[in-house]
Amino acid sequence: MTAHGTSASGTRKRNAEATRQALLEAAHDRFVRLGYEGTTLRDVAADAGVTLALIKRYFGSKEGLFKAALAATPRFLGQEDDAPQGPDALAEALSRQLAGRSWPEFGEHPVLMLLRASGDEQVDVRRRQALLDAGMQLLAASGHSDTGEGDHLLRAELLVALGVGVAVLRSTVGIQPLQDASAADLLTPLRDLVHALLPPPATP
């Protein structure tokens, strides 16, 4: 996407917000695919169709751009809404999020962004927190509470790990049949898996 795309609302000469957004998407794409070191600002700027100096203007530095791209990463395994819960719903959401191209603006699964390190400690904290949150959310979605009793949280994090692993193996590495498995293909195994890991709490 270039910065100076045609806008429906007439004027389109210099749209700062569009430029920022184009840079952000280009950066996200490259950071996810090539990592922090492998991404050059010149390429990001070229992808966005603007000059390199604008990156400094909008994001200050490469680190700033990375942080912004990280912040723009959608929640991993997040439930879109506070919808019906339980293992079956969870498995269905998982299969959809892992298989689908639910993020047309991201070339790869956005969770991969959470695995990219920039060397900045502050960034690492944010990445870690985002993944911890994913575990918490899965735990909640399964109908459990995070009271720390039992190993429910550990089990939820194993589910997060599975999601991470699937994203990795489907993208960078690419092994079949996992890479091209559809949501339908994944649904049954994931349902078995969720049921085994996070069975619904006993209802007295």
Next chain:
Amino acid sequence: MTAHGTSASGTRKRNAEATRQALLEAAHDRFVRLGYEGTTLRDVAADAGVTLALIKRYFGSKEGLFKAALAATPRFLGQEDDAPQGPDALAEALSRQLAGRSWPEFGEHPVLMLLRASGDEQVDVRRRQALLDAGMQLLAASGHSDTGEGDHLLRAELLVALGVGVAVLRSTVGIQPLQDASAADLLTPLRDLVHALLPPPATP
């Protein structure tokens, strides 16, 4: 580890094999932690206690060093022997390999090496194959054959994905309680999981 470590047979200064090995381990450690681009040959040489030029001598180039490090990576999720199989044995092996520090010479779980790309296509093929092999092996260990019937291979690869994800979340990212979970902590959830994913084939 430095190249000129004391050996059993007295002190020795010039030892090509020890130098090569020290370089290899230092490289593996940095490649796993920092990736291909993030790893500098100067740092690798410094870790090994030798000069940069020896990397050229022994490995030809950075790519050569990376390939050597990749080749030195132990098999992922490999059964140590052709021992008793079935879900329970598999779960136990998994918990041990994922939790343990079974590789004292590698700072991080060696499977992470398989996720590092160097840009060389030939390398990518090897990485992919190694992970495919892991899936095949898990399938065999569970008592199934890879006849392609059903979704057994897909299920086995989900197990591989889980292993990859656990390794990632325990190392680079580091989320608790998963990061410090012991093999014992992992055993029960993993047993549930393996049983759910790869139940023993029906024996009529």
Next chain:
Amino acid sequence: MTAHGTSASGTRKRNAEATRQALLEAAHDRFVRLGYEGTTLRDVAADAGVTLALIKRYFGSKEGLFKAALAATPRFLGQEDDAPQGPDALAEALSRQLAGRSWPEFGEHPVLMLLRASGDEQVDVRRRQALLDAGMQLLAASGHSDTGEGDHLLRAELLVALGVGVAVLRSTVGIQPLQDASAADLLTPLRDLVHALLPPPATP
């Protein structure tokens, strides 16, 4: 010459064209004197009074710089205009071009640039062609045509060889009295030589 020299219109710090030109002249000078391998980009940049990275900016690489320097080399033994011809005029032009400092911007005789190889095949072709052209031009200037009859072209190339040798012996090597011979000193011997090599064609 440095890049930031004072110009007629006051002092100027940022001038892409001046920088490019300063780099080109510095490069030409060093390539001619030291050859391709013997020339370091750091020294060229220092001569031009700028930083090394600008060479990449303007010329892409060392090869690019070399090609640019080669392209900036004036024609060897070229007649300035389509002026009167014949042996005497030719001898006079030769003596002037070989003796004079007709190229104040080049430290050495520019033909020496044509003797410098960079390893690039494409460059070699250009060098060869430039020297072939010199022979053709001398042939034409002597009043002959290049119909291939007789050994006129060979004789013209012997004249080119003489020019090359004189340039070499006057510059890099430096043998007296040839090195400091003036155009007047060279004129008489060269006239004898041209008359002997390329006598005017018989006019029936």
Next chain:
Amino acid sequence: MTAHGTSASGTRKRNAEATRQALLEAAHDRFVRLGYEGTTLRDVAADAGVTLALIKRYFGSKEGLFKAALAATPRFLGQEDDAPQGPDALAEALSRQLAGRSWPEFGEHPVLMLLRASGDEQVDVRRRQALLDAGMQLLAASGHSDTGEGDHLLRAELLVALGVGVAVLRSTVGIQPLQDASAADLLTPLRDLVHALLPPPATP
């Protein structure tokens, strides 16, 4: 040529002199073709079939090797003996030396070695002297004395320059028809040239 070639006289295990000679020829070949900077000692050693360290043993350093190669260069345009002189004999000798492969052990014309600089001042003096000597010798061969009267020495050096130029254009650059001209092809033009440049002294 390798160092351990079969020798007719029986023993051939470790012949220091043969090794030295093989190194010298390999060095000469590379220095002439690639120049000082372009020549690597490893390649020279490999050409000679020995290890690099022997260069240091026999010649001390790269400079030492270069000096030895320079010293081993045969005299340029030297009359083989103090045989019949005069313009015709001189032209005949010139055509033979410039055209022929009179030096089977040198890939290129050995005079090219005299054009190669190493950066060492002492070396430059030797090169200059060798070329000056060539001029003196031509002068003598033409029947003149170097009393300094007239411009005879300058004319002789123009002949040296011609020889240098022909060697250069026949080897590194390679322009036709000069490159493949035979001694017979060169004889007539050279005779005209020598007669014009160095006519026999008037005999009262």
Next chain:
DNA sequence: TATGAATGAGAGTTCATTCAT
């Protein structure tokens, strides 16, 4: 004597960044 291990300096190249315009 001869080999191979090891070094240090320097090469070209790349990149994030800063500074004028």
Next chain:
DNA sequence: GATGAATGAACTCTCATTCAT
């Protein structure tokens, strides 16, 4: 606000050289 000129540091790689064996 935006561009492009210019910088300095860091990288991989190469090579002549030296040091033990």
